[in-house]
Amino acid sequence: MNIFKLEEYLTKYEFSDKYLLCCSDAESFTMSEIIDMAAPEDKKLWGELALKYTEPYGHPLLRKQIAHLYSSLLDENILCFAGAEEGIFCALNALVDSSDHVIVLTPCYQSLLEIPRSKGAEVTEIELKEKNDWRVDLEAIRGAIKSNTTGIIINFPHNPTGQVVEEDELKALIAICEQGGIWLFSDEVYRLLGKPEQPWASPAACLYDKALSLGVMSKAFGMAGVRIGWIACKDKDVIHKMKLMKDYLSICNSAPAEILSMIALNNKDAILKRNNKIVADNLKLLDEFFIEYSHLFEWVRPQGGCVGFVKYKGAVSVETFCHLLVNKQHVLLMPASIYDYASNYFRIGFGRKNMPECLEQLKEFLHHEVISP
Ligand SMILES: Cc1ncc(COP(=O)(O)O)c(C=O)c1O
Known part of the structure; x- marks a missing residue:
């Protein structure tokens, strides 16, 4: 398998540089903040928790709570994983064969592309385009079947x-899938974070028997460190197939992580309210920033999640720009090459409380460096 460029890049900078302006998760919570939210029955579960193996499909109460996020699904339709990443690995290893042809929308989180390739499948990339506001291109997908x-x-x-x-x-898209009996893997890890102009689309797994919806505590809930993710799917054979893969990986989830996730899901509204306010406030600042620096940057304003893709119009390459910025000012952006996307874009993140401070540092850098168009 090829190196996971994005994870390597973050490993290099994420824990040493101060101004992380490309993070993809919402502001995290501390242990005590989560424990303080716990209802008496959850506090009891926490206090009496035995640190033994847990149920391979996930704690029954946790699966039940996750199922509440999907209007037409039950706990039996949920399989928990160590983060979303393990879910991607298990699902795509369980579903993809060397004789298959798979369509992937790109640019993307690399494992969505890499795992089908590693299985020897034929992979067609359908590139999202800025001129279409990065929207899904149904005609291109239809043409690639x-x-x-x-x-x-x-x-x-x-x-x-x-x-x-x-x-x-x-x-x-589901109608296209239905016609060909094609399964749909829908990575929805950023769902519920942000405030799209239209109401959120339903999770794919609620709309189609052959759809898998990927969810996680890492992004909207700001709990990446608990490493709890899940896949929701109506097809229980698929759930079982993925569990057989999980048996070779984490086997089961971390016991404390399951309880912490349950507490957070019991306080979903308060958590999402806090994180969505951070995102909305940061977006306002970014709107002003992109007006002030329109000679250097341009973006299609993100509708959901807490990352956006910015076109850089300066004199040097975006690689050089990001490199100088992190080395001189300790501000981390993510150039498009990390996504194997050969254009002058970078990823910016706006889910964290210190984003305004990071943005000030970026401005400081722009005032001192001559990077005019
Ligand atoms: C689209 C997407 N899917 C999956 C993941 C993996 O999530 P986790 O780190 O919670 O396993 C990420 C992480 O950035 C992501 O951006």
């Missing part, structure tokens, strides 16, 4: 552009 197309892989709200899929687009 072959007799051996078995799967389509999407991610909305999208990393890195922050574009969303609307309900009618998703239903039209």
